[in-house]
Amino acid sequence: xxxxxxxxxxxxxxxxxxxxxxxxxxxxxxxxxxxxxxxxxxxxxxxxxxxxxxxxxxxxxxxxxxxxxxxxxxxxxxxxxxxxxxxxxxxxxxxxxxxxxxxxxxxxxxxxxxxxxxxxxxxxxxxxxxxxx
Numbered sequence: 001x002x003x004x005x006x007x008x009x010x011x012x013x014x015x016x017x018x019x020x021x022x023x024x025x026x027x028x029x030x031x032x033x034x035x036x037x038x039x040x041x042x043x044x045x046x047x048x049x050x051x052x053x054x055x056x057x058x059x060x061x062x063x064x065x066x067x068x069x070x071x072x073x074x075x076x077x078x079x080x081x082x083x084x085x086x087x088x089x090x091x092x093x094x095x096x097x098x099x100x101x102x103x104x105x106x107x108x109x110x111x112x113x114x115x116x117x118x119x120x121x122x123x124x125x126x127x128x129x130x131x132x133x
Contacts, residue, residue, distance in 0.1 A: 008042070015039040 014035045018028060028036070 011035070011039050011042060 018032050018036055021028065021032070
């Protein structure tokens with residue numbers, strides 16, 4: 001909407017003409033003094049803008065560094081949690097091995113007891129058949 005370059009160029013020309021007029025020892029009117037005040041404010045705003053941009057740049061860099069530190073810390077903590085989960089996984093694997101060994105023992109016991117029961121049954125039946133003959 002408003003081209004700053006046109007305004008800055010006009011203001012620079014007017015301020016330079018007024019400085020020349022002061023250098024020649026001539027008096028300035030109130031309107032001419034307002035142009036010099038406007039030029040001074042424009043310069044002041046320009047410097048404030050530069051300082052603000054530099055400050056924002058520094059704040060962004062600090063935020064970036066702090067964010068990086070936070071990410072590094074989070075990654076370190078996640079690694080610790082992963083190690084703990086790995087330890088828990090190892091424990092579960094050990095428990096699984098124990099259950100597998102227990103189940104294998106129970107299977108052997110069941111086969112042994114089945115064999116003993118079947119053998120006993122045949123022995124008793126054989127004994128009973130021999131009695132009644």
